[in-house]
Each structure stands twice: as structure tokens, then as C-alpha cells.
Amino acid sequence: MAKAAIKIGILGAGGRMGQALIAAIGAQPTLKLVGAIEHAGHHLVGTPIGPPFPPQLTFCSNHGPIAYASDVLIDFSAAAALEATLDSACEGNAAMVIGTTGLEPHHHAMIDRAAKSVPILQAANTSLGVALLARLVTEAARALGPDWDIEISELHHRFKVDAPSGTALALGAAAATGRGVKLDKVSDRGRDGITGARMTGHIGFASLRGGSAAGDHTVLFAGEGERIELRHLAEGREIFARGALKAAVWLAGKPAGRYSMDDVLGM
Numbered sequence: 001m002a003k004a005a006i007k008i009g010i011l012g013a014g015g016r017m018g019q020a021l022i023a024a025i026g027a028q029p030t031l032k033l034v035g036a037i038e039h040a041g042h043h044l045v046g047t048p049i050g051p052p053f054p055p056q057l058t059f060c061s062n063h064g065p066i067a068y069a070s071d072v073l074i075d076f077s078a079a080a081a082l083e084a085t086l087d088s089a090c091e092g093n094a095a096m097v098i099g100t101t102g103l104e105p106h107h108h109a110m111i112d113r114a115a116k117s118v119p120i121l122q123a124a125n126t127s128l129g130v131a132l133l134a135r136l137v138t139e140a141a142r143a144l145g146p147d148w149d150i151e152i153s154e155l156h157h158r159f160k161v162d163a164p165s166g167t168a169l170a171l172g173a174a175a176a177t178g179r180g181v182k183l184d185k186v187s188d189r190g191r192d193g194i195t196g197a198r199m200t201g202h203i204g205f206a207s208l209r210g211g212s213a214a215g216d217h218t219v220l221f222a223g224e225g226e227r228i229e230l231r232h233l234a235e236g237r238e239i240f241a242r243g244a245l246k247a248a249v250w251l252a253g254k255p256a257g258r259y260s261m262d263d264v265l266g267m
Ligand SMILES: NC(=O)C1=CN([C@@H]2O[C@H](COP(=O)(O)OP(=O)(O)OC[C@H]3O[C@@H](n4cnc5c(N)ncnc54)[C@H](OP(=O)(O)O)[C@@H]3O)[C@@H](O)[C@H]2O)C=CC1
Pocket: 011, 012, 013, 014, 015, 016, 017, 018, 037, 038, 039, 042, 076, 077, 078, 079, 080, 081, 098, 099, 100, 101, 102, 123, 124, 125, 126, 127, 162, 166, 240
């Protein structure tokens, strides 16, 4: 007997990533889109999602019923929306893939709480390439030691609202792990003016915004007389959508708990 399609609800469905996910689901018969959620007042609410989906499937703003109907909710919306979405996921017993960035420690505490009831995978970057890059960064930071300065730079499209990007912070955490330190103790975010000389062992961040760049991250290891750069360049949002859907398929039916892309990719 054919396996039942995995039922997916999308939060932030009208946005750039939401649209990329809808297009990717439309091309995968093993997945079924059961809801496309936007915030109340969004101009798309009430309008059809469009082909290949049936005309009665419209963008909607009420996520309660969609959480009940979904095996997995995929959230690429806004950090401010997270609390209500986690509540709905727990009530509806839906797994969740969270790709939204700009998360603060209190958001992670909410995710930890909800993950006692349902399976949740949170990833600042759902591409395969960045998962591998993080591994390489940990290894390089461990091998090179604190005499090599680490600077992380990122370029994103002009509409991005959070900085540094979630990926840059995750790469910073990966480097800190390699050095056996906590990122929040060594991070330099936003230098300006007479900053003084660079502190040994610190990890610096720089954010550029402009044009339509889908995501460009470079981790620079700068030593005495030599430099190494590890870079990931996203050519489009399809890579994030593909990874998020792979994560959703992997997560459906898993026990409650908190998971990462490393679990999905077996890394
Ligand atoms: N993990 C990953 O691999 C990736 C993560 N991201 C992250 O995903 C998030 C979305 O990115 P992107 O698609 O480019 O952003 P967009 O602004 O294009 O999309 C976000 C959508 O969510 C909507 N939204 C805002 N608040 C709510 C809410 N309370 N409930 C439901 N929908 C809401 C926005 O509406 P409105 O336009 O009215 O504000 C918008 O339509 C960002 O945090 C981004 O950093 C992006 C790419 C990859």
C-alpha cells in the first residue's frame, strides 16, 4: 500500500521562504499542503494559493485548526509570532520545523518547553552546505587555536530585518565550540568608532545588506602572515526549502524532543 502523504502547514506562507516552500511542496507528490498561514490583516489572507493546489485552499490567519490537520508545521515567519505558534503546535500535536531567525534566549527557552510535548527541529539555516560548513568551522577553530582571529561576515538582501544573520551566529557558535568557549563570552558584534585593538580569542561579526542576495557567509581565520576563508554562497532559496522539507519528512512521527539539521543529515 502507498504511504500516506505527509501533511504540512506553513507559517509565513506569503513571504519569500513561504512561497519557496509552497512551490517545492507543489512539486512533491509525497507531501500535502494543508494550510498556508499568514498574520491577520496580511493582504493574501482569503486569496487562493494557486495551481497546482485546489482553489478552495486559501491563505488563512487561524493556525489552530491547521495545527490539528498538520503532521508538521514549518515556520519561516517572525520571532514575535513564535510563542502563539508553539502553543498551537502543542495543542494540535503537530511537529515543528522552525527556520525563523532573530531568536533570543527566551525564544529558545520556549522551544525547549514545547519540545517536551512535540518534536521540534530548529535551524537558522536548513541547507546541506551550511550544516557541513559548521562542521568544518568547528574543526578549523579547534586545529588553529586562539592565536588565529575569527571574523564572520554575511551578505543578505535589502529586506532582511535581523543582524547578524542566524547562520552567522550559528557559525560563531560552531567556532566557539571548536575553541571550547561560549560564544556570548567572546563575541564582538558591531564595531564602530575607537574600538581599541582586537581582543585575542574574540569572534567578530559584520553584516552587509543589499540587493537580492539570498545568503552569503564567510568565516575568516586570520593568522600571522596567512589567512583561510570558508564560505557558503546560497544561489537561491530553493536550497533552504529543500532542506526544510527534508527535515519535515524526517521529523514526522519522531518522539517529542529538540532536533537539529545534523540529526536529519546524520552528521
Ligand atoms: N533557516 C533558514 O534556512 C532560513 C531562514 N530564514 C528566516 O526565515 C524568516 C522569514 O524569511 P523571509 O521569508 O525572507 O521573510 P519574509 O518577510 O518574506 O516572510 C515572512 C512572512 O511572515 C509573515 N509574518 C509576520 N508575522 C507573522 C505572524 N505572526 N504569523 C504568520 N506570518 C507572519 C510576514 O508578513 P509581513 O510581510 O506582513 O511582515 C511575511 O509574509 C526570517 O527570520 C529569515 O531570517 C530565511 C531563509 C532561510
